[in-house]
Amino acid sequence: MNRxxxxxxxxxxxxxxxKELCERAQAExxxxxxxxxxxxxxxxxxNYTNVCLSGCKFCNFHCRPDELEKAYTLSFEDYLPKIAGLKALGGDQLLLQGGLHPKYGIEWYETLFRRLKEAEPSLKLNALGPPEIAHIARISKLSYRDVLVRLQAAGLDTLPGAGAEILSDRVxxxxxxxxxxxxxxxxxxxxAHRLGLSTTATMVYGHIETLEERIGHLFRLxxxxxxxxxxxxxxxxxxxxxMQLAGTELERLAREGKLPDGIELPGEPRRWSPDEEYLRTVAIARLVLDNVDHIQASWLTVGLETGVRALQAGADDMGSIMIEENVVSAAGAHHLEDGDARSGPGMATTLRSAIEEAGFTPWLRDQCYQPR
Ligand code: SF4
Structure with a gap:
């Protein structure tokens, strides 16, 4: 195979x-x-806590540990109705993500995971991501491997590819x-891969990066x-x-002309409409990542119509009927909100119909891409 x-x-x-790019991606x-x-x-x-030391310039979700009126951490009791709601809709997985809390080391996460699994043994935990694992390793003075081994023993099932944004240190x-x-x-x-954990990979584009950095990201993956x-x-x-930029520090700095030398927003003058840029990015990812089985359409951020179009650009998965989402929607992606009627059984019906209208057969999967 020529790569x-x-x-x-x-x-x-x-x-x-x-058209040509999408046709090639569909063949792959x-x-x-x-x-x-x-x-x-x-x-x-x-989102178990919004307290975060990182202060990423694109994040409206986090708050500093001293912002007491805004900071929260869910109590264990907060999870129980969320799990019950999930089960009522036929789901079995929590995607657990949060900030890099200065006080939460390995024991905090072990306790949480164990209690969740005790409360609902069938629950699957797709939890944290490389930034949290690195953070826990640092404050608990453990290797990445030891953190992952202990979290797996406590109930971690799969590791999301969160926090990759663009894998370029300049960015x-x-x-x-x-x-x-x-x-x-x-x-x-x-x-994680050495331990046999199933993971995903992500890319958040459309900020200060160049097109070379996007392609470089795909090749590192x-x-x-x-x-x-x-x-x-x-x-x-x-x-x-x-990237959803509305209201972020990055957007404000760009608007006020305060970006430092060498940093531009957008990083490379945009040459395509947002929809075309998304479809081209999905398609080129499908072509470069010839060793990754599935490409997921991110309809929550680009909207259902564009998400479905990605099924003609190399995507074979529509992701989740996400029941609750706070991080991306905090920065302006309002395609789904907590309590939105589209987030319940109605959304599953809508999503299945959209997949069928695009000429495909929808099927409900588990976190390992097996039928449920
Ligand atoms: S994106 Fe994540 S790591 Fe960055 S500030 Fe927000 S919560 Fe913290």
Whole structure:
């Protein structure tokens, strides 16, 4: 198999007509998932705390530990109705994500995971991400591997690919200097793959990065996926979405002309409409990540119509009927809100109809892409 080189990928991303790019991506999609079927999942996103030391310039969700009127951490009792609501809608997975809390080390997470599993043994925990793992390792003075081993023993089932944004230290130093470097993000994922944990990979584009950095991101993921131990899934899926900038510090700094030399927003003058940029990015990801089985459409951020169009650009999965989401919606992605009628059984029906109208058969999957 001839693999795309970085130069070829960049040229195709920049110059190939959209139709041609999508057709090539569809051919690759059918190599991984031959059937005309599209999966989706039902899970619930729970943001366990908004207290965070990181202060990423694109994040409206977090607050500093001393912002007492805004800071929260869920109590254990808060989870119980959320789990009951999840089960009532036919879901079995919590996506647990939160800030980098200065006081929460390994024991805090072990206790939480154990109590959740005791309360509902069938519950699946798709929890944290490389930034939290690196943070726990630092404050608990443990290796990434030891953190992951202990969390697995406490109930961690899969590790989301959160906090990747763009795996370029030029970008990360400015946007999120307290988060792991690109290499540290990859190191956490490498340990997770060695332990056989199923993970995902993400990319958040459309801020200060260049197109070369986007393509470089995809190649770093591909290289790590090549190194996963035989018989392990590594990155089971890739998901990308445009950064939601509304109301963020980054947007304010750009508006006030306060970005430092060498930092521009957008990082490369936008050449496509937002929809075309999304479809091109999904398609080029499908082509570069020839060793990742699934590409997920991020309809929560780009909207259902564009999300469905991604099914013609290499995506084979529509992600989740997300029952609750606070982080991305805090920065302006209002395609779904907590309590929104679309987030319940009605949304499952809508999503299935949209998949069928696009010419595919919808099927409900679990977190390992097996039928439920
Ligand atoms: S994106 Fe995550 S790590 Fe960054 S400030 Fe927000 S909660 Fe903290």
């Amino acid at each position: 795309l080189t970085k130069e070829e990928a960049l040229t195709r991303y920049r110059e190939a007509p959209l 999609r059918y190599r991984h998932v031959p059937e005309r079927r599209v999966s989706y999942q039902i899970d619930r996103n729970v 990360r130093r400015y946007l999120s200097p307290a988060k792991p470097t690109a290499q540290q993000w990859l190191d956490v994922m490498c340990e 591909r290289e790590l996926q090549d190194e996963r131990p035989a018989g392990t899934p590594g990155f089971r899926a890739f998901i990308c979405w445009p």
